[in-house]
Amino acid sequence: MxxxxxxxxxxxxxxxxxxxxxxxxxxxxxxxxxxxxxxxxxxxxxxxxxxxxxxxxxxxxxxxxxxxxxxxxxxxxxxxxxxxxxxxxxxxxxxxxxxxxxxxxxxxxxxxxxxxxxxxxxxxxxxxxxxxxxxxxxxxxxxxxxxxxxxxxxxxxRLPSVETPRQPEPEPETPKKAGGCGCGGARKEAAIPELDVRAVPHPLRHASVLGALDAVPAGGAMVLVAPHDPLPLLAQIEDRHPGVFAVEYLERGPETWRLRLGHR
Missing domain, CATH: 1.20.120 (Four Helix Bundle (Hemerythrin (Met), subunit A))
Incomplete structure (x- = not known):
């Protein structure tokens, strides 16, 4: 109905x-x-x-x-x-x-x-x-x-104005090691979190990716796993965040597409 x-x-x-x-x-x-x-x-x-x-x-x-x-x-x-x-x-x-x-x-x-x-x-x-x-x-x-x-x-x-700029989300402090610079340069690169949208209901997929990207800080990245080449979604991301996310294809089908979305 x-x-x-x-x-x-x-x-x-x-x-x-x-x-x-x-x-x-x-x-x-x-x-x-x-x-x-x-x-x-x-x-x-x-x-x-x-x-x-x-x-x-x-x-x-x-x-x-x-x-x-x-x-x-x-x-x-x-x-x-x-x-x-x-x-x-x-x-x-x-x-x-x-x-x-x-x-x-x-x-x-x-x-x-x-x-x-x-x-x-x-x-x-x-x-x-x-x-x-x-x-x-x-x-x-x-x-x-x-x-x-x-x-x-x-x-x-009754809601906060949509024009109010979104406040940056909290960033954890990087602990300093004794005798080191604390910049983390000697550490291995942190594992990149992965979002597999194949299990997400189709009407929620784009919103779930956009929500997850809001949690990726500058310099960070997320791996997106999709059942097809998500070109419309990538266009939506670019429209919402112009020039912010770099896209790297890690796997191109035919059943699974994996993309690294790096926050510049």
């Missing part, structure tokens, strides 16, 4: 599609960061720490403020509908669980603990938005006395 079929007004149909797309992008970015953390945890603890801190910052910036705005704007309107009342109670409880998992991720002392918290966070978030996209938003869009478009406008008014 299309959004135009379930919405009571054309503007609500467009608002429904936009809300679903926003949640899908957020889920994709979250999935990309979790995948990057998972691979980094097994190869490079310092990289894993950076990705963990970046993932927590992403949740503080994107996931939790949006959840709070939904509680303030969307959920009160949905609570008036008998079919949605108990569902909203459970969604509010899930927001508390999401916040607790972000706190646990932020305080994780070992990479394995961070990965466990991150995976739990990802699973809960994806289930949570599936309920919102599949039940809450369509109910609001169908209600004749409710304007979903107006509600979403009010919701976005």
């Amino acid at each position: 299309s959004a135009l079929t379930v919405a009571s007004a054309p503007e609500d149909a467009l608002a429904l599609e936009a809300a679903e797309a926003h949640q899908a992008r957020t889920a994709g970015e979250l999935a990309g960061r979790v995948a990057l953390l998972t691979t980094a945890a097994g190869t490079d603890p310092s990289a894993a720490e950076r990705v963990r801190a970046g993932l927590a910052a992403f949740c503080d910036r994107e996931v939790l403020p949006y959840a709070a705005a939904k509680e303030a704007v969307l959920y009160p309107a949905a609570r008036t509908m008998p079919d949605a009342r108990l569902l909203i109670v459970s969604l509010v409880a899930e927001h508390r669980c999401l916040a607790a998992l972000v706190d646990a991720l932020r305080e994780a002392e070992a990479p394995a603990d961070a990965v466990a918290d991150a995976r739990a966070l990802q699973v809960l978030f994806e289930e949570h938005i599936a309920k919102e996209n599949g039940l809450v938003l369509p109910l609001l869009a169908m209600a004749p006395g409710v304007s979903l478009a107006a509600l979403l406008t009010r919701l976005h008014d």
